[in-house]
Amino acid sequence: MRIDIITCLPRLLDSPFSDSILKRAQQKGLVTVVIHDLREYAQNKHRTTDDYAYGGGAGMVMMIEPIDLCISKLKNERDYDEVIYMSPDGELFTQSLANQFSLYKNLIVLCGHYKGVDERVREHLITKEISIGNYVLSGGELAAAVIADAIIRLIPGVLSDETSALTDSFQDGLIAPPVYTRPVEYKGWKVPEVLISGHEAKIEQWRLEKAMERTKERRPDLPG
């Protein structure tokens, strides 16, 4: 899979992809993440990618031309499954969208900024708008890193234990059951007996019950 992220603040995306699972996924050749600096596509001498809004009002608007040049260049090189725009008024990102996107071959993700992008970008160049939650970030970069992380970890071979993504919270409409590790007792706080019983069927049953209990208590909105 290849993910092209277009941003006017490329440095914001340096660290999420240069550590741990996302770094290893790239080293193993399972995913290629390419960050594109929008300023390189700016057509004026100050290399600006935003301008005042027609009709007035506070806040700058991202211009269509650099975005179009960048997206067109990428589209000339390969076919893309979606061109995503990160925006607080997009479709709410869920595990089910992460699953769907993880099957794609090539994705473009455009990070929004300022007061937004020229509407013609959304009308003509974007195929999907995604929000990571009902709050406003200062830009789409962190949101792009969030969706890229959720997608990449689902690609087969990225996680060392292949089954672990399948037992994640939300994957089956349930949130994950509690987990424990050594010591078996700390300050008098004990690990549940069943987990050290060695009885696999009982452990599975306990985990399912806890997951259902937790989902009902904490996330009654989930289909579970």
Ligand code: ADE
């Ligand atoms: N850009 C600003 N806020 C955002 C959000 N909540 N989701 C996606 N992109 C954003």
